[in-house]
Structure formats: structure tokens, C-alpha cells
Amino acid sequence: MLPWDYGVRNLTRRPLRTVLTGLGLTLVVFLLLLVVGFVRGLELSLAQSGDPEVVLLHNVNAAENLENSSISDEVATLARTEFAAHLVRYGDTAALSPEMTIASRVGRSDAEGQGQLGVLRGVDWDRAFLVRRQVALVEGTIPVRGEVLVGRLVPAKLGLRTEDVTVGSTLLVEGRPWRVSGRFAAPGTLLESEIWCDLGDLKTAVRRPNDVSVVAMRFDPKGDPARQMGYVEYFCRNRRPDLELMGSREAEYYAALQKHYGPMRAMGWLLVGLVAAAGACGAVNTMYAAVAGRVREFAALQAVGFPRRAIGLSLLQESVILSAAATLVAAGLALLLVQGVAVRFTMGAFTLQLDRTALLVGCGAGLALGVFGAIPPAVRAFRLPIADALKAV
Amino acid sequence: MKWLPIPILVVVAGLAGCADSRTPPPAPQAAAESSQSSILDPLVLQQKPDNAISVRDALKRKEGETVVVTGRTPPGNVKPFNTGVAAFVLMAPEDLAQEDIKEELECEDAATCPSCKKLLDQFAVRVELVDESGAVLPTSAEGFRGLKPGDPVTVEGEVKRDGKDKKTVRIVARKLYPG
Numbered sequence: 223m224l225p226w227d228y229g230v231r232n233l234t235r236r237p238l239r240t241v242l243t244g245l246g247l248t249l250v251v252f253l254l255l256l257v258v259g260f261v262r263g264l265e266l267s268l269a270q271s272g273d274p275e276v277v278l279l280h281n282v283n284a285a286e287n288l289e290n291s292s293i294s295d296e297v298a299t300l301a302r303t304e305f306a307a308h309l310v311r312y313g314d315t316a317a318l319s320p321e322m323t324i325a326s327r328v329g330r331s332d333a334e335g336q337g338q339l340g341v342l343r344g345v346d347w348d349r350a351f352l353v354r355r356q357v358a359l360v361e362g363t364i365p366v367r368g369e370v371l372v373g374r375l376v377p378a379k380l381g382l383r384t385e386d387v388t389v390g391s392t393l394l395v396e397g398r399p400w401r402v403s404g405r406f407a408a409p410g411t412l413l414e415s416e417i418w419c420d421l422g423d424l425k426t427a428v429r430r431p432n433d434v435s436v437v438a439m440r441f442d443p444k445g446d447p448a449r450q451m452g453y454v455e456y457f458c459r460n461r462r463p464d465l466e467l468m469g470s471r472e473a474e475y476y477a478a479l480q481k482h483y484g485p486m487r488a489m490g491w492l493l494v495g496l497v498a499a500a501g502a503c504g505a506v507n508t509m510y511a512a513v514a515g516r517v518r519e520f521a522a523l524q525a526v527g528f529p530r531r532a533i534g535l536s537l538l539q540e541s542v543i544l545s546a547a548a549t550l551v552a553a554g555l556a557l558l559l560v561q562g563v564a565v566r567f568t569m570g571a572f573t574l575q576l577d578r579t580a581l582l583v584g585c586g587a588g589l590a591l592g593v594f595g596a597i598p599p600a601v602r603a604f605r606l607p608i609a610d611a612l613k614a615v
Numbered sequence: 616m617k618w619l620p621i622p623i624l625v626v627v628a629g630l631a632g633c634a635d636s637r638t639p640p641p642a643p644q645a646a647a648e649s650s651q652s653s654i655l656d657p658l659v660l661q662q663k664p665d666n667a668i669s670v671r672d673a674l675k676r677k678e679g680e681t682v683v684v685t686g687r688t689p690p691g692n693v694k695p696f697n698t699g700v701a702a703f704v705l706m707a708p709e710d711l712a713q714e715d716i717k718e719e720l721e722c723e724d725a726a727t728c729p730s731c732k733k734l735l736d737q738f739a740v741r742v743e744l745v746d747e748s749g750a751v752l753p754t755s756a757e758g759f760r761g762l763k764p765g766d767p768v769t770v771e772g773e774v775k776r777d778g779k780d781k782k783t784v785r786i787v788a789r790k791l792y793p794g
Contacts (some may be wrong), residue, residue: 283729452699452755460702460743460751460785463777468727 223532224523229539236512240544243508247548247591248555250501254494255556255584259574260565261490267572268480270410272473275310276353277454279437282468286478289323289341291435294465298437304457308450310352310440317352317440321345322424324435328395328417330386337394338380341416341570342370344424344434353438356411362389362404367423369403370395373414378564379571393417396427415570438472447471498587505595509541513599520603521611534600538593545592549585556584651754655701658744658752659760660771660792667769670707673740674784676774683771684740684786687711691764692725693735696757701744703756705768705786710738740784742770744791760793768793 233240279301284291298320302309310317322344329337347364351357365371370393377387392399400419408414425431441450454469480487513520520533556576563574576584667685676682686705688695695704710716716734725731743751756762772788 282732285727285729449699449755452697456697456700456702456743456751460741463783464779470727 224528224536226539229536230543232536232540233544239508239512243505243512244544244548244551246504246508247501247545247588248552250497250504250591251549251552251584251588252556253497254501254587255552255576255580256560256574257490257493257497258580258583259556259560259576261487261494262577262580263565263572263575264483264487264490264567265480266410266575266577267412267570268476268483270356271412272471272476273353273355273440274471274473275355275440275443276472277439277441277450278470278472278475279439279454279458279467280435280470282458282466285468285470285475286482288436288475289325291323292430292433293435293437293467295320295432295434297465297467298434300462300465301437301439301457304461305439305441305453308441308445308453310442312352315349315352317349319346319349319353319438320421320434320436321350321438322421322428322430322433322435324424324428326396326428328380328393330382330391330393338566340376340380340395342395342424343413343416343418344421345418346421350418353440354408354413355440356408357406357413358408360405360407362402365403365419367420368400369419370400371404371406371418372402373416373418374405374407375415375564375571375573376417379415379566381566398427410573410575412570412572415566415572494583494587498591501587501591502594505541505545505591506598509537509595509599510602513537513603517603517606517611521606521608524608525612530604534604537600537603538596541596542589542592545588545595549588552588553581553585648758651759654752654754655744655756655759655791658789658791660769660790663769663792663794664771669709670705670738670740671710673774673786674738676784678774678776678781680774681772682774682786683769684742685767685769686740687767688762688764689720689735689739690725692723693720693731693764694726695764696755696762698755698757699753701752701754701756703742703768704735704739705742705770706735706739708767736778736783740786742768742772742786742788744770744788745772747789749787756791762793766793 278288279293279297280288280291281293298318302316302318305318306316324342325339326342327337328340328342359371360374362371372387372393376382377384380387387393387402389402389404391402393402394400395417406414406418421434425434441447451469451471458465458467458469523533524530560574561576564571565574663685664683667683670684670686673682673684673686684705687708688703689706689711693704697703711720716738719725719731719734722728722731744756745751757764762768769792770786770788771790772786775785775787777783777785
């Protein structure tokens with residue numbers, strides 16, 4: 223076998239070519255990580271948004287879009303009685319939260335124009351946090367009338383700067399100014415891009431005094447989930463069919479939304495494949511050029527007794543060292559610049575996530591570029607007989 | 616090859632450790648079936664009644680009438696059996712055999728989709744098995760004496776009409792003949 227440092231020294235023999243090839247590989251791997259981070263961010267936000275203990279009562283015709291759901295005000299009271307034995311309780315209070323969710327134009331009060339589409343959720347402050355376990359107040363206070371609580375991703379969702387949506391600032395919602403009383407975090411969920419306010423306040427603002435969108439309930443995790451859904455179904459279909467209700471596990475609702483965004487995710491993965499293929503072509507092309515100028519060198523090594531396998535391995539070594547270094551740099555840059563960046567989309571906003579899967583795909587692709595980038599040039603280099611290769615220009 | 620017996624011995628020792636000579640606890644399914652039987656057995660009729668009407672006829676009966684209805688539970692996609700209480704859906708076999716209804720009920724989301732719900736409201740009766748106080752029995756009827764989606768069932772009970780236009784029919788039943 224050829225010495226290890228032979229391959230390493232070869233990389234420094236042509237520093238400009240090495241740097242340019244490394245830069246190209248770094249860019250390709252960085253792009254791969256960016257796209258995979260986008261896809262994983264979308265997948266994770268949809269997966270984590272659904273609490274497995276939460277069941278939503280909503281209109282039977284709004285199973286796929288809860289923002290279109292409208293159910294009677296009385297459902298919350300009925301459900302509290304009907305499911306009293308099966309809900310999580312904190313003292314005397316059942317974990318049951320009536321909520322109204324609407325999409326509306328939201329903007330800065332001092333800005334011109336209509337603003338961006340934001341998601342508003344009206345909640346009962348005494349109950350919302352009993353059900354929405356993922357949500358925590360991180361700054362400010364719970365709103366009173368005329369105030370709102372904003373999620374950490376609201377600036378990204380509205381296309382504003384973080385400084386524009388601070389505690390004490392004012393947002394224009396439904397034509398009315400609302401003071402921001404605080405901020406909440408709900409890491410990795412779509413809730414973090416929502417604006418929360420008092421349920422009564424929102425019902426007045428949108429002129430819907432007699433209905434809510436959903437009633438969210440937390441069922442006892444020690445109970446049988448199938449039985450619990452049976453009780454919900456019995457209530458909806460047999461006890462009160464006049465209310466046109468349906469019960470859905472929140473986790474299953476978001477799983478169904480994952481399917482809805484399937485084409486977007488598939489396009490993301492396709493883009494990953496295309497970028498990787500483009501990178502591979504570039505890497506192979508560069509290696510071809512590098513190998514073409516070393517045909518006599520390889521012939522000389524064969525003439526002194528080194529087998530083709532050893533020379534091929536040395537080529538592979540050079541290629542993999544370069545791609546590994548490029549991958550490390552790209553991964554470091556991606557973790558520094560891309561991780562946690564907020565992206566706005568129709569349902570809200572999510573953050574790019576470079577999790578284990580993303581890093582595995584990105585780094586794996588980077589190393590694979592090094593391996594497969596070396597093979598075709600190496601095969602081509604050994605086609606010529608030694609005598610002819612020694613005379614090559 | 617001298618080292619080969621060692622890993623073989625390790626694997627054999629591990630497998631031996633997995634064997635348990637204690638009596639295993641009763642299977643949870645057996646306990647559930649026993650509980651289901653004890654709750655539903657008192658409702659079972661000894662033989663199928665002769666005066667049973669079809670689901671199609673039951674859909675035309677008035678609120679409060681006592682009827683004996685025979686029908687078939689829809690296919691599995693519809694999830695006709697409630698998983699928490701003794702309630703299920705019955706349809707007339709002739710309606711289940713219609714091509715358009717069969718096609719509609721074959722959809723993956725038949726249990727939740729609004730158009731399937733409208734179809735069930737139009738062609739099905741909802742049956743709930745109750746005790747003497749009128750409370751629905753707290754066990755699923757699926758699996759009771761082998762009952763599964765697509766099986767025929769006969770029930771005797773009172774007609775209730777629900778919904779905004781009182782068109783959906785519910786049978787509050789105290790007697791049951793599976794089959």
C-alpha cells in the first residue's frame with residue numbers, strides 16, 4: 223500500500239485546485255443541509271404540534287381544517303360533564319379548553335398596508351395552559367382585555383423584525399390595536415407562530431358571540447385511548463347528533479396534515495437528490511481533471527511495483543479527505559447560520575431543524591461524494607497500458 | 616476455531632435465561648372478553664325473532680315505536696362498532712350491496728369523511744344497547760360472540776329520531792341476536 227501521507231501531500235501539491243474543489247464540495251453539502259433542514263423542520267413541527275393526550279371536539283365538516291370549524295358555545299359545558307371521569311384534572315378544574323382560531327391580517331399599528339396573514343387563538347386563560355402543555359410564558363404577563371400574547375415565531379410569520387414585536391408594542395388586528403403583553407414559547411410546534419388573546423375579546427372582535435372553533439380536552443393518559451375515543455364518538459353521534467360534532471386526536475389531525483404537505487416534502491427530498499447529483503457530477507469532473515494530469519505518475523508507481531489497487535486506494539483517500547473536510551466545514555456553517563432560522567408558510571411558521579437525520583443525510587452525502595467522485599477517474603486512469611502511460615503528455 | 620464454542624455457549628445461556636418456568640398471568644384479552652360477555656349476555660335472545668323488519672323499514676318508523684330490526688354492520692373502513700360503549704351501526708344488506716354505496720364506503724376515511732357520514736345518516740340506523748336504567752352499556756359490542764364488521768345483527772328496541780330534521784334514527788335496544 224502507498225503511505226498515508228502520500229495522499230495527504232498530493233492535496234497540498236496543487237493548493238489552488240484543492241481549495242477550489244473543497245469550496246465547491248462545501249457549497250454542495252451546505253445546500254444539501256439547508257434543504258434537508260427545511261424538510262425536517264416542516265416534518266418535526268407537524269409531528270410535535272399534536273399532543274397525544276389531547277382530543278379536539280370540532281365541527282364534523284371541518285375535520286381537515288380546524289380554522290373553518292364552528293361549534294356551539296355550550297359544547298364546552300356539555301363536554302365537561304360528559305367526560306368528567308376521563309379528563310386530566312388539576313384540583314377541581316378539568317383540562318378542557320374552549321378555543322377560537324381565526325386567520326386575520328395582522329400588522330404593526332404604525333405601518334401602512336394590510337399586514338400579513340396571522341393566526342389568532344382566543345383562549346380561556348384559566349384553562350388553556352392545562353391543555354396546551356407545550357406552551358410556556360417566557361416574557362411579560364398574561365393578557366387582559368385589549369392585549370395579546372405572541373409566540374416567538376410571530377415576527378417571522380408576519381414578516382417583521384423581532385424588535386417590532388416586543389412586550390409593550392402594538393399590533394393591528396381586525397382593525398383594532400392590541401398591546402403585546404408578553405411572549406410565549408412552544409418549541410418545535412406550530413403554536414409558536416400564533417397570537418393568543420382572551421376568548422371573549424376575540425369573539426367580540428369577530429362578532430361571533432355564540433360559538434367557538436374547538437374544545438380541546440386532555441384525557442387521562444392512564445385510560446385506554448380506544449375507549450376514550452369511543453366515549454367521544456358516542457357523545458358526538460348518539461347523544462348530541464344535533465350539534466354536528468366530531469372528535470379527533472390532535473396527534474392524528476397533524477399526522478393527516480403531514481400527508482397534506484407530502485408533495486412539498488417529496489419535492490424537498492427530490493431537491494436534495496438533485497443537488498447531491500449535481501455535486502457528484504462536479505466532484506467527478508474535478509477528479510477527472512486531477513487524474514488526467516497524473517497518468518505518468520500512476521504509471522511510474524505501477525512500474526516500481528505498486529499494484530493498481532494501492533494507487534486507487536490512495537486516490538480514494540485524497541478524495542475522501544477533501545470531501546470529509548468540506549463536509550465538516552459545511553456542517554459547522556450550517557449549524558451556525560441555518561439552525562433555528564424561522565420560515566413562514568401558510569399555516570404558520572417553523573424553524574429549520576438540523577437534527578440527527580439532517581446531519582446524517584448531509585454528512586453522508588458529502589462523504590459519498592468523495593467516494594464516488596474518485597471511482598470513475600481511477601478506473602479511467604488505469605485503462606492505459608503502463609508503457610503507453612509512461613509516454614503520455 | 617477453538618474460540619467458536621464460547622459465543623455459542625453465551626447465546627445458549629442467554630436463551631436459557633429467557634425461559635420462565637412461572638405460570639404466566641392471564642392474558643388481558645381473555646379478561647376483557649369475560650367482562651364483555653358478562654355485560655352483554657343478559658341481552659341475548661335465544662333465537663332470532665320472526666317479526667324482524669329491515670333497516671329500510673325502521674328508518675320510516677315513528678319516535679317511540681318498539682321495533683325488531685335486522686340488518687348488517689357496514690364494512691371495517693366505516694368502523695361500525697364503537698370502541699368504548701355498546702353502540703354500532705346497522706344497514707340493510709340491499710343498500711350495502713348497491714354499487715355506489717359500496718364504492719363510497721370503501722374509501723379509507725369512511726369513518727370520518729362528511730360524505731360517508733351523510734350516507735350513513737340516510738341509510739343506516741345507530742343502535743345502542745342499554746341496561747334497565749337506559750344507560751348505554753360500557754363495553755364495545757365488537758368481538759362479542761364473534762361479531763365483526765359486515766356481520767348480520769338483529770335488535771329489539773325503541774325508535775328515537777335525532778338531528779335537526781329528526782331524520783336520523785337511533786334504536787335504543789334491550790335485546791340482541793348476533794347473527
